[in-house]
Amino acid sequence: MSVTLADKLAFLGTPGRLDTVVDTIETHMSWVFLTARRVYKLKKPVALLYLDHRTLERRRRSCEKELVLGRRLAKGVYFDVLPLVVTPRGLALGGEGEIVEWLVAMRRLPETAMLPHALAAGTATPSDADAVGDALAGFYRTATPSAWSGEAYVRRMHDLVAVYAAELVASGVTHGRVEDVEAALNALGDRHAALLAHRIVEGHVVDAHGDLRPEHVCLEAPPAIIDPLEFDDDLRTLDAASELAFFALECERLDGAWFADRVIARYAAHTGDRPPPELVAFYRGQHALARAVIAVRHVVDALPTDHPRWRGKAEDYLARALAASG
Numbered sequence: 001m002s003v004t005l006a007d008k009l010a011f012l013g014t015p016g017r018l019d020t021v022v023d024t025i026e027t028h029m030s031w032v033f034l035t036a037r038r039v040y041k042l043k044k045p046v047a048l049l050y051l052d053h054r055t056l057e058r059r060r061r062s063c064e065k066e067l068v069l070g071r072r073l074a075k076g077v078y079f080d081v082l083p084l085v086v087t088p089r090g091l092a093l094g095g096e097g098e099i100v101e102w103l104v105a106m107r108r109l110p111e112t113a114m115l116p117h118a119l120a121a122g123t124a125t126p127s128d129a130d131a132v133g134d135a136l137a138g139f140y141r142t143a144t145p146s147a148w149s150g151e152a153y154v155r156r157m158h159d160l161v162a163v164y165a166a167e168l169v170a171s172g173v174t175h176g177r178v179e180d181v182e183a184a185l186n187a188l189g190d191r192h193a194a195l196l197a198h199r200i201v202e203g204h205v206v207d208a209h210g211d212l213r214p215e216h217v218c219l220e221a222p223p224a225i226i227d228p229l230e231f232d233d234d235l236r237t238l239d240a241a242s243e244l245a246f247f248a249l250e251c252e253r254l255d256g257a258w259f260a261d262r263v264i265a266r267y268a269a270h271t272g273d274r275p276p277p278e279l280v281a282f283y284r285g286q287h288a289l290a291r292a293v294i295a296v297r298h299v300v301d302a303l304p305t306d307h308p309r310w311r312g313k314a315e316d317y318l319a320r321a322l323a324a325s326g
Helices: 005-013 056-073 115-121 126-142 150-171 178-191 193-201 240-253 257-271 277-301 304-325
Strands: 021-026 030-035 038-043 078-087 090-093 098-107 205-207 237-239
Touching: 005 021, 005 030, 005 038, 005 078, 005 090, 005 098, 038 056, 038 078, 056 078, 056 098, 056 126, 126 240, 126 257, 150 178, 150 193, 150 277, 178 193, 178 277, 178 304, 193 277, 237 240, 240 257, 240 277, 277 304
Parallel strands: none
Antiparallel strands: 021 030, 030 038, 038 098, 078 090, 078 098, 205 237
16 A cells, blocks of 8 residues: 555544544644644654655654653653554554554643743743753753863854854845854854863763753643754754753743743752853854744745744844844
């Protein structure tokens, strides 16, 4: 039986196949099927700049990697990797048959407990921030340190800035500030290269979460932090200070700077790690530049009616990158 991608999506989106499908969300890399109690994620069979999911085997490995990484900060959320199989009666999730796809199965988290919702509703509390800070401090203390040398790490920081800036310039979407941001970040990185290198020596650059946004934080007890970056080990290798600077940047955009400040203070109290402001500024600017790139990629993919929104996001992130690094 020949099974197309359309066949898989139709099967998974049909009520009754996965309990009752409440909603289907398409992202750059996945289709996510939401039911009342569970979430099923199917990786798109695509090749992008930073990943290649065109084969079934690659998608299986990606699902299994997400399962392992996800369980580090979201215990009890990631259930299994399940095969989509062909049976004599048609497609089925799990069981015997020819495997034609793989899906990550997760517990569905309550929307009202997700950090963006809680910040908007005013229900996020200092105790919630403390709990997130506790979880992250424990995570970073036990995460695998990077094997990079200090020199290699400094070079990588500059390379990332160059790659992000080049993509923004090539896109033609943004208006003239990319070169200023790139120059300011390079100057900041040059001035504080010794600080960057020392982060490697101190063991603060680790196998981190990789995408620590408010959208991925659930304020349960204990908190769950989902959707780690599974497709590139190097991109997931981050200084804890860098990842927390990114989290602060994203919380600030949701008028939740107080929440991130409390998380970072809790992390510092547990670990004694209080990175210099100059280092944090570099990391913040670098992440803002990266987020501008992602916004520009959405301009390419989105409907024309959505282009102004994504252009606005790109310009906002560029302004934040310049403010951080200037």
